[in-house]
Amino acid sequence: MNGWEPVIGLEIHVQLKTRTKMFCRCENVWGEEPNTRTCPVCLAHPGTLPVPNKTAIEWTVKLGLALDCEIAERALFHRKNYFYPDLPKGYQISQYDVPLCSEGRFVVPGPDGDREIGIVRAHLEEDAAKTIHVGGAAGRIHGAEYSLVDFNRGGTPLVEIVAKPDVRSGEEARRFLQLLRQTVIELDISDAEMEKGSLRCDANVSVRKAGEEGYRTKTELKNMNSFKFVADGIAVEVERQIARYQAGEEVMQQTLHFDPQTGTIAPLRSKEEAHDYRYFPEPDLVAVAPPADMVERARAEIGELPAARIRRLEAEVDLDLAYGLVTSGRDALYARVPGDDRRAVANVLMNQLAAAGVDPAAVDGAELGRLVAARETIPRQTFLDALGASADPDFTADPYLAETTVSDAAALDPVIDGILAANPGQVEAYRGGKEGLLGFFVGQVMKETQGKADARVVNERLREKLNA
């Protein structure tokens, strides 16, 4: 960075998984046939009136408490006015100067200790409809012939979380998002899947000289739909801005789209001449005053937050593994698996067990612990087979542990000799310098022993014999 400090403010949208929409009782579903979950309210027919979803309000309060926010005693809905085909009323019902939740903070453990990211606000609004652009390149707006609007999504409860510009790198943004996602999943208020759009992230990015007060011009990176794109997009934009300043140029305020395929950033066409949303209090809705029993019920439903668990686990495994375990929801199983080598337990959970597609909640921790402890003395394939079966209701490690690896050289030598004798051409090629053929011989021995040979011993014996 040579003296430059990135300044990143994240805005996150989370779709709530309530049964019904925010202001009408149409089902809130994903992936149904277009325009099969609409009514006069969410289609903005004249004379209809919005009625807020009580559960959506309670869940927003719950999220606000988890973000250590102050909960408003009396919150208001406002109209945010703009014209777009995905917004049939000509305004979005949102919140403005008195949101449900404000002034919070979110702790993000990092390599240099805990980082506290301020939360400006978390407010409740309605999502816009889904627009599909037809005829352009790959569904992009540019060059489209026409657009199709699906109002199933229109009116979905949406929480917008605005963080203070406290994030200092793309990697930190990624950790923040992963933790926030895990938090809303554990609060059981959203499925928070970026590829489905139920979790969306925009980033305001600027840079400044280390020690500089105030902020320079920022750009906005829109709708990055994976954690990796968020981290990569921010990193690319930070580099671009630093390069401009170093070349004596200015940074222009604009909205940018990150193309993950090329790793480049391009300006989006601007939607409005100027953002002038003319907010005013929604006259069709009265104020929301979250009752004490609602707030206390929400508070009681919040368990230990992911950040606290990561900090605990980091003492046993490293930071990356701790993040992996907690943000994949595998740390509960990790805690149930006995064993002295905690890193080995974590690695098996994050790698082989994850690859086996096993439901961690269904695994018997004690039996898995026996497998992990024996992972170097049973054949690799047996170990993988056992993991694959570990979520079966009557699973026990016993039959798998009975299959021990053949590591006795005396038992392996005859097999190895036989393989070498059967493949004189390859032996000659190996001795002529094609050392890559070692893998071929190891494979043959494994095949002959049905995978039970100890790969380390086979490698040693083969090298010795071939180099003799």
Added chain:
Amino acid sequence: MAITREDVLHVAALARLEIPEGEVEGVREQLGAILEAVGKVSELDLADVEPTSHPLDLVNQWAEDEPRPSLPREEALANAPDPADGSFRVPAVGG
């Protein structure tokens, strides 16, 4: 508070209204008169009065999260001028 010609054109653009050149001055005068009338309120001393966001003194008018039937799709699309593929077809936006 005086309304300028630029204010009129800006608000008209935001509302997607086309005001014929000859009518801009008339609209400016009318909007100015409305604001002036509403502005009378600011002559009062309202330091101790809570802002009103709604005429009804009510809070927490909400509904339980229980689904109700939606419209059949044909009915939802009945007023659409140009439906296609079960959707509302609209001119390409922003392209």
